[in-house]
Amino acid sequence: MALLIRNTNLVTHETILKDHWLLCNKGRIEDYGPMDSCPDVDNAIDAENMHILPGAIELHIHGANGVDAMDADMEYLEKISAHLPSTGSTAFLATTMTAPFADIERALINLSDYKYTSGAKLLGIHLEGPFISTGHPGAQDPSHIAIPDAEALRHLQDLSGDRIRLVTYAPEEDEGAFLEALLALGIVPSAGHTDATYDTLKKAQDNGLSHITHLYNGMRGLHHREPGVVGFSYLEQPYVEIIVDGIHSRPEMVKLAYETITPERLILITDAMRAQGLPDGEYDLGGQAVHVSGNEARLSDGTLAGSVLTMQQAISNMRDFTGCSWPDIVRMTAYNPAVELGLTDTKGIIRQGADADLVIYDEASNLKHTIINGEKVF
Numbered sequence: 001m002a003l004l005i006r007n008t009n010l011v012t013h014e015t016i017l018k019d020h021w022l023l024c025n026k027g028r029i030e031d032y033g034p035m036d037s038c039p040d041v042d043n044a045i046d047a048e049n050m051h052i053l054p055g056a057i058e059l060h061i062h063g064a065n066g067v068d069a070m071d072a073d074m075e076y077l078e079k080i081s082a083h084l085p086s087t088g089s090t091a092f093l094a095t096t097m098t099a100p101f102a103d104i105e106r107a108l109i110n111l112s113d114y115k116y117t118s119g120a121k122l123l124g125i126h127l128e129g130p131f132i133s134t135g136h137p138g139a140q141d142p143s144h145i146a147i148p149d150a151e152a153l154r155h156l157q158d159l160s161g162d163r164i165r166l167v168t169y170a171p172e173e174d175e176g177a178f179l180e181a182l183l184a185l186g187i188v189p190s191a192g193h194t195d196a197t198y199d200t201l202k203k204a205q206d207n208g209l210s211h212i213t214h215l216y217n218g219m220r221g222l223h224h225r226e227p228g229v230v231g232f233s234y235l236e237q238p239y240v241e242i243i244v245d246g247i248h249s250r251p252e253m254v255k256l257a258y259e260t261i262t263p264e265r266l267i268l269i270t271d272a273m274r275a276q277g278l279p280d281g282e283y284d285l286g287g288q289a290v291h292v293s294g295n296e297a298r299l300s301d302g303t304l305a306g307s308v309l310t311m312q313q314a315i316s317n318m319r320d321f322t323g324c325s326w327p328d329i330v331r332m333t334a335y336n337p338a339v340e341l342g343l344t345d346t347k348g349i350i351r352q353g354a355d356a357d358l359v360i361y362d363e364a365s366n367l368k369h370t371i372i373n374g375e376k377v378f
Helices: 074-087 101-112 150-159 177-184 198-206 228-235 251-261 311-322 326-341
Strands: 003-011 016-025 028-034 044-046 050-054 056-061 089-095 121-128 164-169 188-191 239-243 266-269 281-285 288-293 296-298 358-362 367-372
Touching (some): 003 326, 003 358, 050 326, 056 311, 074 089, 074 121, 101 121, 164 177, 177 188, 188 198, 251 266, 251 311, 266 311
Parallel strands (some): 003 050, 164 188
Antiparallel strands (some): 016 028, 288 296, 358 367
16 A cells, blocks of 8 residues: 655755655655645655655664574564664664684575564674684673684585675784675675774775774774774764664764764664663673673673663764754665665665665654655554
8 A cells, every 4th residue: 555755855865855745655755845746645645844864774773672583483573573662763783792613604594594674774784703812702691702714604604595795893903804704705804803903904995894893892992093993983984873862972982973973974883782772680692791781781790791772872873963954864774874785775765666665753853753665663
């Protein structure tokens, strides 16, 4: 059934088209235009004074609603896909963790069986570890960290059914073969949980590195004699993830990233774990106990262990911290992730023929509706 959204502001990564309508049909955006040409459709949403955006694509989320990608069962896919539309996300990469190799294999085999039924769409897998630095493990279990291994990577991609789309690794631990394998397999290389120097990252970028995992966290910081990963993120041209919960990074540092890196390259992520959407308490992340209190998730030693942030909250915080525009939000939540995954023909964009995966927000950054395949699901 066709769905009409009327009296709305269409937000693209470039502009806002005020007082417009948009028609969804057969899972796609069929047409849109100014209200003086609005068609008459029975199934309609009146979105006066609201903004319609392409749905957010979560490139880095471990779990939510009580489940985690490392659970290696279909309940994970069912529960996270059902939950994410209520947070403003319409698609995601299932994100794994550093763990015993056999556990990672089981998680990938489980994800290889994915067939879409409903809710947010799995676009692939983000392999975060085990090929990272022991110097910056964060909440990753250091006992299972491994040296980047091209043959092991190819094995994991085979097990996943070629679903691995992004890999977080430590470039300083790679002599070059691992990066070559990533690119040959069509995987986005991301530097994260890394002690790499600026020069190491520059060389890796020259050879295809294009992404940075959760800015400021799990990386060599900024120093006036060694720019490190943070300086590289500021000065060069990778896409850069950032967790905007006010905990992983102070609001002032989020604003500095926004002004220095700009929305052209920033990507909002949640890095959420299974407690997203659930009460405070004790949870598990990669086999490690996590205590969740308020908006913080921490290991017993106080290390931040992912987040309970939602995409809607990240958007609201980003607007509060930086004063950014709605087109900026589209870039940082939908368009930039779609560019990284090579999906801008159908996702992260509002145009005829694109997927009708959309979100509607009011001016106060409250999520009002989520639409997937042209149908209202929230």
